[in-house]
Amino acid sequence: MNKVIDISQLKTSCKNCSLSDLCLPHGLEQDDLEILDSVVKQKTPMQAGDHLFREDHRGKAVYAIRSGALKSYQIAKDGTERVIGFHLPGELVGFDYLADDNHHCSATALVTSSVCELPLANLDRLSGDIPGLQRQLIRIMSGEMNADRDLLFMLAKKSAEERLASLLLSLSSRYQKRGLSGDEFILPMSRTDIASYLGLTTETVSRLFSHFQDQGILTVERKSISIQDGVGLRKLVTDCAGNTDNAISM
Amino acid sequence: MNKVIDISQLKTSCKNCSLSDLCLPHGLEQDDLEILDSVVKQKTPMQAGDHLFREDHRGKAVYAIRSGALKSYQIAKDGTERVIGFHLPGELVGFDYLADDNHHCSATALVTSSVCELPLANLDRLSGDIPGLQRQLIRIMSGEMNADRDLLFMLAKKSAEERLASLLLSLSSRYQKRGLSGDEFILPMSRTDIASYLGLTTETVSRLFSHFQDQGILTVERKSISIQDGVGLRKLVTDCAGNTDNAISM
C-alpha cells in the first residue's frame, strides 16, 4: 500500500478551502477562482515569533491566514511595541503596503500558523484577468476601515472594562464564524499583547480578568477563556455604537 | 459688455482643479482624466451643518472636498456623537460605504463648503474605462488605513497634551499642502468636536489651549490659531511612531 502523500493534493486551492467565504475569493466566479489559485502560494508553516513581514520593508503580497493566529504591530520611536490588530484564519493581513509599496507595520505569528500568499505586486495585470478582484479588495479594505473606526471609538471613549469586553466579544464572534465555539476558546496572545492593543497596562488587564471571573461572567485559566454569561458580557459594551464583530481586521 | 458668466466655464474639471494632485486624479493619465471629468459632478455649496451623507443611508458616491471643511461622525447607542475625522480640501470622504453599500458614519459641513461627487456606484463599469482608477482608490484607502492606525496609536497611548499637539500639527501640515499658511489658521471645528475626536472632554481641550498659550507655544483666540513655537509643539509628539501629516483622512 502506497502511503506516500501526493504533494499535488496538498497544493493550495482556494476552490476547496473551507475559509473561502471569509477570504478574498468570496464573491468571485468559479473561473476567476482558478486564475486566483494559479497565483496564490501557500507558505511554509510559521512558528510562534516568526515574521510574515516587517515595518519599512517592501511589500510584495497580501496574506490570507489559513490556521493559527498573528498579530500586527508597530514600534514607537521610544522603542515600545504597540499591537495594532490580531488576525485569525480567513482574515487578510498586509494591505498597508498598497499605499506606497512599504509595510507600515510588522506581522508575526502568535502560535504555529500557516498563511497563503496573494502576490498583488502587479495588481493591475492580475486584475485584468480577474475583473472582480480589485472590487473585492476594495470591499474588504472598506470593511476593515469601518472596523478600525470601531476600535478608534473604543479607545477614545470606553472604559477599561468595556474595552476588554469588546475584544472578547470580537474574538468570540470571529471564532464562531469559523465554525468554532464562540463560548470557549484559547487566547493566542499574551496579556501584554492584549494590554497594548487596548491601550491599557498588563496589570489592568489582569485585574479585569479577575474581576470578570468574580462577577461570574467568565472562567479564565491562563489562556483558556470560557464565557459563562454572554448576556452580561454584552451588556458591558451596550452603550457603544460600533458593532464588535469585526471579522476582517488588518 | 457681456458680464454674464458662462455656466459651462464653471463646470467641474479635474484637469484644471488646483487640488488634483491631492485628490483622486493624482497619477491618472490625461485621457483618463477626461473620462473621470465626465462623471464627476459638482454639488451645490453646503452651509455649515448641512449633511453630505448620513449613517445607515445607502451610499452613492465618494466625495472630494473643494473648499471648506467637513467632519464625519457616528452616533453612539447612548445618543452621544463621536467625531471620526476632519476633512479638508483635496481630501476624499465616504469610502466607508464601499464595504456593503451603506454609510457607516455621517458627514456634515463645519463651514460653508463645496464638494465634487464621484459616483462610484457602478465602479466596475467605470473602471473598465479607467483602468488606473481602482488602483488609485486602493492606494488612497490603504493610505487612509495607515492614517487611522496612527490615530489609533494616539488614542491608545498618548497623553492629552500629545493628542492635541498631534492634531494641530496634522492640520498645520494639511493646510500647508494646500499652499496655505501652516502657522496661522482658523479652526473650522468647535472645541467639542476636537474633544470628541481626541477622546477627551471639552474642559481638558480648553485647558490645554490655555496651557500651550502660557508656554508660548501658541497664540489662541477663539478659533484663530497661531503657532509660535513649532519646534516646541513638535517636541511634544516626538515620542510617537506614527507620522502626523495624514493628508488623507476619511
Added chain:
DNA sequence: CGCTGCTTTGAACAACTTCAACTTCTGTGG
C-alpha cells in the same frame, strides 16, 4: 438688552497607572 450657546476656569473625585512584591508557569540542564 438679555437671551442662548460655546468656552474657560476651579475644585473634588475616579479611573487607571506606576511601582513593587509575590505567584505560577515553562523550559532547560544536571
Added chain:
DNA sequence: CCACAGAAGTTGAAGTTGTTCAAAGCAGCG
C-alpha cells in the same frame, strides 16, 4: 525526574491624569 532561572501573570498600595460637577465669562443675535 527534579531543580532552577527567567518569563508571564497576579495582587496590593500609592500616585497621576483626566473627568465630573459647578459656575462664571464672553461672543453672537433676536
